[in-house]
Amino acid sequence: MKTEHLNSDQAGIAAAAAFLQRGEVVAFATETVYGLGADACNDAAVAKVFAAKSRPDFNPLIVHLADVSQIASIAEIPDAAQNLLSLWPGPLTLVLPRKQGSGLSDLVTAGLDTVAIRIPAHPVAQQLLRSFGGPVAAPSANPSGKVSATSAAHVFDGLSGRIAAVLDAGDCAVGLESTIIGFENGSAVLLRPGGVPVAEIEKLTGQKLGQPKVKTISAPGQLASHYAPDVAVRINAKAPRANEAWLGFGQNPRIAPGLNLSPSADLAEAAAYLFDALRKMDAICKKHGLQGFAVAPIPQTGLGLAINDRLSRAAAPR
Numbered sequence: 001m002k003t004e005h006l007n008s009d010q011a012g013i014a015a016a017a018a019f020l021q022r023g024e025v026v027a028f029a030t031e032t033v034y035g036l037g038a039d040a041c042n043d044a045a046v047a048k049v050f051a052a053k054s055r056p057d058f059n060p061l062i063v064h065l066a067d068v069s070q071i072a073s074i075a076e077i078p079d080a081a082q083n084l085l086s087l088w089p090g091p092l093t094l095v096l097p098r099k100q101g102s103g104l105s106d107l108v109t110a111g112l113d114t115v116a117i118r119i120p121a122h123p124v125a126q127q128l129l130r131s132f133g134g135p136v137a138a139p140s141a142n143p144s145g146k147v148s149a150t151s152a153a154h155v156f157d158g159l160s161g162r163i164a165a166v167l168d169a170g171d172c173a174v175g176l177e178s179t180i181i182g183f184e185n186g187s188a189v190l191l192r193p194g195g196v197p198v199a200e201i202e203k204l205t206g207q208k209l210g211q212p213k214v215k216t217i218s219a220p221g222q223l224a225s226h227y228a229p230d231v232a233v234r235i236n237a238k239a240p241r242a243n244e245a246w247l248g249f250g251q252n253p254r255i256a257p258g259l260n261l262s263p264s265a266d267l268a269e270a271a272a273y274l275f276d277a278l279r280k281m282d283a284i285c286k287k288h289g290l291q292g293f294a295v296a297p298i299p300q301t302g303l304g305l306a307i308n309d310r311l312s313r314a315a316a317p318r
Helices: 010-021 043-053 068-073 079-087 123-132 152-159 198-205 267-288 304-315
Strands: 004-007 026-029 034-039 062-064 092-097 114-118 165-168 179-184 187-192 232-234 244-248 258-260 292-295
Touching: 004 010, 010 026, 010 034, 010 123, 010 165, 026 123, 026 152, 034 043, 034 062, 034 123, 034 152, 079 092, 079 179, 079 187, 079 198, 152 165, 152 267, 179 198, 187 198, 232 304, 244 267, 258 267, 267 292, 267 304
Parallel strands: 004 165, 026 165, 062 114, 092 179, 232 292, 244 258, 244 292
Antiparallel strands: 026 034, 092 114, 179 187
């Protein structure tokens, strides 16, 4: 299969929507990362997403919609979620009770009675979703467990020849996947930190976010090992070892071959650059014959929670 490169003009968006309507898989930009989209109501199309990513079928997908009005046909909105709707469109995913007769493929929800829903803010994603006219299932556009894609070049690097097309809208602004919120016993719980800081969500809900008591996988991005480069990753390091490159943050000295997520210690800058940096660190290690790379400590505040979450999964045993 030849993967087509589509520009994000009217012709490219129309071509991408046509691919989706024919049951094909198309990568498209959101404000967080590139998504790998398929018709969420078409079993065969969703199966192509799993095949392209080599993704475990117990790992559910996020359903992308154009606006809140489309939710009613596929999910219930609990009272605890009402205040969070103001964060849409944006980098937030809510795991909601799935409606009977929603028409969604069971592959999308991994057979669960909930569905993860997001309304992206990216104008090209919005245009594509409106042109297609229905729910689009879209995990990150990368091979399963590998580093997420924040540019069209990243998508081609991992999935060329395995999907129909890439709708190129440049680099993603946020660079981290969405924050995922679930609901247990009438309260919001944090399933995955991401592009919306936890403090912002807690301000809207008026309470501290709890941790889920149910430990089964109910949303994307909950696997222990995820976002992994090919080489080893060691986090919260003071300095690199002899066989390591260095991924710094803030005013860390450049002791070894490597990069800096943000010399000014700006967490938003670090978040936007993270996945691109992980890919580049992989290449640096291979070029210099190094076993892996060490990562400087990142503050556990604001977007730092999401950055540390991704780094800990990248460093997890595989």
